[in-house]
Amino acid sequence: MSDLFASAEPAPQPRNPDAPRPLADRLRPARLDEVVGQEHLTGPDGALTRLLRSKSLGSLIFWGPPGTGKTTVARLLADQTDLHFEQISAIFSGVPDLRKVFEAARRRRQGGQGTLLFVDEIHRFNRAQLDAFLPVMEDGTVTLVGATTENPSFELNAALLSRARVLLFRSLDDAAVAKLLARAEALTGQALPLDEEARGVLVRMADGDGRAALTLSEEVWRSARPGETLDAETLQEIVQRRAPIYDKAQEGHYNLISALHKTVRGSDPDAALYYLCRMLDGGEDRLFIARRLVRMAVEDIGLADPQALVVATAAKDAFDFLGSPEGELALAQVTVYLACAPKSNAVYEAYKAATRVAKAAGSLPPPRTILNAPTKLMKRMGYGEGYRYDHDEPDAFSGQDYWPERLGRQHFYAPTERGMESRYRDRLAHWERLRKERRDED
Incomplete structure (x- = not known):
């Protein structure tokens, strides 16, 4: 030691x-x-x-x-x-x-x-x-x-x-990094050989890290020829680039995937692309990103645009087929698609509500009307008795009660008026009216 x-x-x-x-x-x-x-x-x-x-x-x-x-x-x-x-x-x-x-x-x-x-x-x-x-x-x-x-x-x-x-401790903003560079110039007695644009690039390349800003400055002073003023492109060639601050196993990983998810949900394709590129630039597992994009398609878009899940799954398959870096464009495409799609979490909320009822209500048997009767005994017990085949009914809708008798009819799915769900909303309302009419007739 x-x-x-x-x-x-x-x-x-x-x-x-x-x-x-x-x-x-x-x-x-x-x-x-x-x-x-x-x-x-x-x-x-x-x-x-x-x-x-x-x-x-x-x-x-x-x-x-x-x-x-x-x-x-x-x-x-x-x-x-x-x-x-x-x-x-x-x-x-x-x-x-x-x-x-x-x-x-x-x-x-x-x-x-x-x-x-x-x-x-x-x-x-x-x-x-x-x-x-x-x-x-x-x-x-x-x-x-x-x-x-x-x-x-x-x-x-x-x-x-x-x-x-x-x-x-906060990451240094551009003004703080610029102040450090000015101090370095005063200490060394020489100005950084950079034009205005290149100086701004150097500040951004430091990524809020004061030590990195000064290390990059030393590299610039060592590399520039006497009397030379470097432009942004030359600067980047000389100092290459700093690895982005991103630890795939720690908080940076969770912060950026959270930011990507929320900007997609918030219908901001530009911000969503920015965070996607931050993750790609940091070396994030591309299939992890693809899985989360599929999740966004079902959680935040759902039936407002049923194609969202198809597009997200296709992007994952495209990346599998093309690999990196070509396949990353498919991830960018689906990110923009999801951000621009109409949003609905109605299925997500319905799923959670149905799960709660399923767990709380116990093992209630379905009504015998909708159970198959493969044996004579089951037929004698009333399995399948009175079942009405919907395709033979007017409007292909029988209006039967499919719920366990002890539970009664429940409502979980409440479609929004956005995207395709507006059609489902109208359709469900139509079926509810028919269901009431069938009950009144019976």
């Missing part, structure tokens, strides 16, 4: 000022108010500013995407509260390592100094490892600051969350 976990604290090594350092490290803020993009936390009325003003920090969980300042802010909090800053990563440490860190913090506390323990990627710890923090948080041995890119509600246990305050 690294010396970071040694029981005896090593003497700090002086930093060589001439040693090469990444631009992101050279631009690391020295004060809390220098942190960009997190004014809701670090501004004059920000949550962290208020905590420092009250002189009661407490344990914290920093939740947000990469490159938004979580580590930097933790260091600054330690500086401003005179706490020893200790940093570990959940990826490289286990319970034995934690014990060494806790023991060092206890000795430090006996000497009159507290410890701010910063745990990067804290969501990587398992339940037993997370439980190990509870006693030292409660007795004040450490002030825990955990950083995570994943939703703490899903990834951290309730006991730890009950002892810590969750603070949300």
